[in-house]
Amino acid sequence: MKWDPEKYTQFSSHRDRPFFDLTARVAASSPARVVDLGCGTGVLTAALAARWPQAQVTGLDSSQDMVDAARTLEDAPSNLDFVHGRIEDWNPEPGTDVVVSNAALQWVPGHRDLLRRWAKQLDAGAWLAVQVPGNFTAPSHVLMRELAASAAWAPKLDGVLRHADAVDEPEDYLALFTEAGFEADVWETSYAQVLTGEDPVLEWVRGTALRPVINALSAEDFAAFEAEYASLLRTAYPQHAWGTVFPFRRLFMVGRKAA
Structure with missing residues (x-):
């Protein structure tokens, strides 16, 4: 799927906060190897490298555009590198002490099996820390799906938007982590985000949830869809x-593998 690094970072002050809320619960003191799966532009991965300067920190993303942007970060720590690859193909190398995935696994069908693997x-x-959005029943997503399923758009957008199986509930992830042998901390937070500007919610989803529609339609068709939406x-x-208030529910899970 085609991503736009500049559009994604438009609301960075809001998008970054869950990352720091997530990683604050990771109590690793001196990890040797840290991996950020779905690293995007790499700005937040760089924060991990600064936090653990003795660790080799690697960011992985399936978007070459995102990886290219990450590799041009100014003043990047020397212990930081980025690779292009799919999350579903990744396996931890021996000695991997911390794995972080922030707002990425909702895009990966079968991510529950990946977590178990x-x-x-x-x-x-080792520590495993994951954050995924829990707002698939919010108006922003429901209205998008309903419009995509309407008579005018269904022929071009059938099957484009995932929703029912995108993420689980907190108790499901708690059970997954615990049954996999982790001491788990799972919670949810709803941020009452205040966005400014013209059509700010539309601007927000252009960087994330609307990307599959953008990729599926011609420029002319997308302009028409976007106007209705x-x-x-x-x-x-x-x-x-x-x-404009844009409530956003996020799901967090942090676990340390027991001896």
């Missing part, structure tokens, strides 16, 4: 003088 492969004492969003997310 990684849990078996990781050494005792924007009108629906304006009703669902009314604008106030001080901004």
Whole structure:
């Protein structure tokens, strides 16, 4: 899928906060190898490299555009590198102490089996930290799916948007981590984000949830789809003088593999 690094970072102050809320729960003191799966532009991966300067920190992303952007980071720590690859093909090397995946696994069908596989492969004492969005029943996603399934758009967008099986509930991930032999901490947070500007919710989803639609349609068709969708969003997310509230639920899971 084609990604736009500049568009993705448009709301970085909001998008970055869950990453730091997630990694704050990782209590590794001196890891040797740290991996960030779905690293995007690499800015947050660089924060891991700065936190653990003695570790070799690697960011992996399936988007070559994102990896290219990551490799041009200014003042990047010397212990940081980036590779292009699919999350589903990745396996932890021996000695991998921390694995982080922030807002990426919702794009990977079968990620539950990946988590179980990684849990078996990781050494005792290793940390696994994952954050995924839990807002697939929010108006932003429901309206997008309903419009895509309408008579006008279904012929071109059938099967493009995943939703029902994208993520599980916190208790499901808690059971997965615990049954895999991890001491687990699983929670959820809903951020009441205030966005500003014209059609800010549309601008937000252009960088993430709307990407499959952008990739599936011609430029002309996407402009028509977007116009209809924007009108629906304006009703669902009314604008106030001080901004537009865009609630965003996030699911977090952090675990350390028991000896």
